[in-house]
Amino acid sequence: MPGHHRIFEQGDRCERAYVVAKGSVSIVQAGSDGGQAIIRFIAPGEMFGTVPLFTDHMLPADAITAEPSVVLSWSEADINALIDAYPRVSMNIIRVIGTRLVELQDRVRELATQRADQRLARALLRLSRHDSSGELAFPLRRKDLAEFSGTTLYTASRMLTAWARAGVLTSIGRRILIHDRAALHSLAEGRPPP
Structure with missing residues (x-):
């Protein structure tokens, strides 16, 4: 298809x-x-x-x-x-x-208890669980990721850009590669990355 x-x-x-x-x-x-x-x-x-x-x-x-x-x-x-x-x-x-x-x-x-950054980090962890390389198995627009994590496109884009600058991930087109799962876990728990 x-x-x-x-x-x-x-x-x-x-x-x-x-x-x-x-x-x-x-x-x-x-x-x-x-x-x-x-x-x-x-x-x-x-x-x-x-x-x-x-x-x-x-x-x-x-x-x-x-x-x-x-x-x-x-x-x-x-x-x-x-x-x-x-x-x-x-x-x-x-x-x-x-x-x-x-x-x-x-x-x-x-959705009821966590901030947008935590939800976005959890969404990325959930979506990358299928691939040990850290690449999300799904081609995603930032809009898709925002919808999936219950936040706005602006907020998701801002966080992804900040996390890319910090070396946590790389976002190229519709592909996201996670470089630092430990940092993403910390963000999902509401803690600063190690």
């Missing part, structure tokens, strides 16, 4: 479960006022769009490729047949859903 391709739309009926084989997908939710927020980034190997298959079948957000991507999907009947044939699949799905629930609870707490 090309970049910026809409896989499904918020409010549509969920018919399939998806997994990213290559590339990345943004999960974007719109509010009643039309404002949008990036809820999650999906990396290669991660499933998305599965929860509605087991609830009300209504998709709670849009899924949009963040870059050219390969996305695989299975119908609800295929998923149910897999679960029947291999009960371990249901445990894996429960584990994925549980992990996402914990992550969302953490993000709600962060």
Whole structure:
């Protein structure tokens, strides 16, 4: 699929479960006022769009490729047949859903209790966990990162520039490379970097 391709739309009926084989997908939710927020980034190997298959079948957000991507999907009947044939699949799905629930609870707490710089540092740590090189697995505009961390574009840009000057990271185009994870952890905890 090309970049910026809409896989499904918020409010549509969920018919399939998806997994990213290559590339990345943004999960974007719109509010009643039309404002949008990036809820999650999906990396290669991660499933998305599965929860509605087991609830009300209504998709709670849009899924949009963040870059050219390969996305695989299975119908609800295929998923149910897999679960029947291999009960371990249901445990894996429960584990994925549980992990996402914990992550969302953490993000709600962060929005309620932490400053913008802490939320941005945590977002960068969360997004870089897939790559030991420190490069974020997702091509991000600063606007995307601001939405994901619950801050403004101005604030996110100002912090990223300051952290780049301090040697914590490098931001080139839509790619971010983290050089000092320890400093980013300190910033996420509200402490000055070591």
